């Protein structure tokens with residue numbers, strides 16, 4: 203058999219009575235024969251090298267889409283595709299003018315494959331059928347039954363389906379989330395919407411396997427997940443999963459967080475043929491929630507953990523000991539004389555110093571240690587798997603490091619100093635509150651012993667036990683002050699002589715209730731309140747409550763009553779106290795002559811000048827003053843000369859009559875009973 207030369211092939215192509223156009227896969231006109239040029243009334247030079255729709259324009263996009271989809275099928279499935287009826291108008295231009303001539307066609311598109319099976323050309327062969335449609339002399343029943351019309355109906359159905367398909371694609375395109383379809387075991391990109399392209403930085407991915415299209419994803423576990431879904435047919439849902447990918451060509455990898463689903467695509471026989479990928483970029487929401495949780499767990503000034511997070515971590519560490527026996531060490535650090543920096547240079551300097559100390563402490567710790575700022579100038583440190591002797595060494599190291607800090611602010615120099623309490627334990631029954639208060643108490647002792655030192659907790663250390671008890675009282679008292687649950691009682695003051703002259707005298711006392719409902723007398727908690735500076739708050743609480751009670755309950759019987767209220771030394775040293783009293787009188791409108799403030803001898807003597815001034819100030823308003831427990835201390839009559847007091851109250855064994863001497867009655871009663879008592883005695 204003789205071979206046909208290329209020239210002979212060309213000759214056959216050009217002289218064929220059937221119209222042909224040869225397109226490249228990009229739909230560029232590679233060649234066109236005479237029959238086609240005549241049929242479409244076109245000149246060769248106007249179409250060669252041009253894109254299909256530039257060479258053969260059409261007035262309507264839908265028509266172009268139909269033709270385009272036929273070419274797409276040819277490229278995809280590599281088999282001939284026929285459009286059984288296509289309305290494709292042809293442009294004309296003659297002496298009558300320009301316009302479009304309606305033409306109808308049957309169009310066949312055939313792939314020309316190379317040796318590797320790739321599409322190198324598409325041979326387009328249109329057959330014009332306009333005359334069949336427009337002649338009008340065709341028997342209608344023949345039209346309905348003819349193959350031609352059946353084909354036409356099929357075409358209509360196909361275009362309906364294709365229309366639906368187009369709408370679906372448009373919806374997918376506009377979907378706010380990203381969508382793509384991966385086909386076959388190599389996960390070749392068959393489709394991707396706008397959001398997907400945006401996510402991957404508009405890379406050219408269609409027709410490429412995912413490993414080739416997105417190489418930077420390798421090693422992040424995503425390809426393995428695709429394979430798993432493909433193999434098992436089970437969908438996979440990822441929530442805020444981290445991925446590193448390029449969002450711009452040649453850019454650095456960006457850290458993103460995605461919510462997504464890999465949904466298997468099933469064929470009719472139940473096999474998986476691809477994966478439908480759908481999801482959202484949730485990076486912003488994720489980062490925001492990370493930021494919020496950072497803020498909730500960190501101290502904004504120093505960047506260290508805050509008290510809440512610290513307590514949570516200590517609590518978890520105690521729970522972990524249930525599973526793995528361990529020794530935990532808690533360090534409680536309190537800067538020495540920090541207030542000094544604030545007072546001398548202002549809070550900004552104080553803040554800067556706190557930041558500096560935080561850095562010094564952090565730099566000496568392991569990543570697994572938990573350092574937190576608990577508040578003010580207090581820090582907590584949790585060391586896991588750390589026995590006491592190691593914790594002591596660490597504490598000494600930190601103390602030393604802080605003592606070497608030199609802080610300069612506006613030419614003023616300050617050196618650092620810290621007191622540290624250490625508590626090591628392996629007892630899983632301990633509560634977090636106890637553990638922290640033991641370390642706190644040890645730190646307190648370190649302060650008391652002279653500061654700039656480390657104090658380890660020893661169970662047998664009485665001082666520490668007392669401190670812990672005190673800290674518990676302070677916690678209870680602070681709660682009670684906040685919750686208004688300190689209870690006020692009154693106790694009658696009995697004049698030894700002329701009792702009728704002083705009928706209704708009462709002293710206000712405070713009581714605290716413990717968790718079991720038992721009343722706790724003041725001598726149990728007042729020392730702790732004095733030591734921890736809670737007395738001014740307690741005094742004000744009692745004064746407010748008592749004055750309000752008198753104002754509301756004894757409005758019409760005020761002259762019947764005289765009430766004694768104890769005042770602590772701290773209030774007498776507080777320059778704002780007289781102002782507080784003036785305000786409360788204005789608010790309640792009570793008569794100051796009904797009130798007698800009781801102060802102790804030791805308080806008065808501690809700061810005689812200041813105390814005398816405040817007493818004078820308040821007496822001018824009408825208040826009276828009594829010196830309590832006279833005789834229990836130095837009992838020097840000398841200083842009494844300088845104190846402008848009205849009464850002396852003495853212990854029973856020392857009967858000194860000054861103006862009025864009283865004895866406590868053993869029974870006391872709640873303040874609320876007072877009204878009934880007084881009124882009935884009237």
Ligand SMILES: Nc1nc2c(ncn2[C@@H]2O[C@H](COP(=O)(O)OP(=O)(O)OP(=O)(O)O)[C@@H](O)[C@H]2O)c(=O)[nH]1
Pocket residue numbers: 503536537538539540541542544548549550551552553556577578579649653
């Ligand atoms: N600059 C600054 N000061 C704070 C902050 N929080 C609390 N303070 C102050 O820190 C001081 C802590 O005082 P203390 O610990 O009682 O006093 P100190 O001078 O360190 O005395 P000792 O602990 O007894 O040695 C108080 O004056 C608070 O007002 C803060 O965030 N910034």
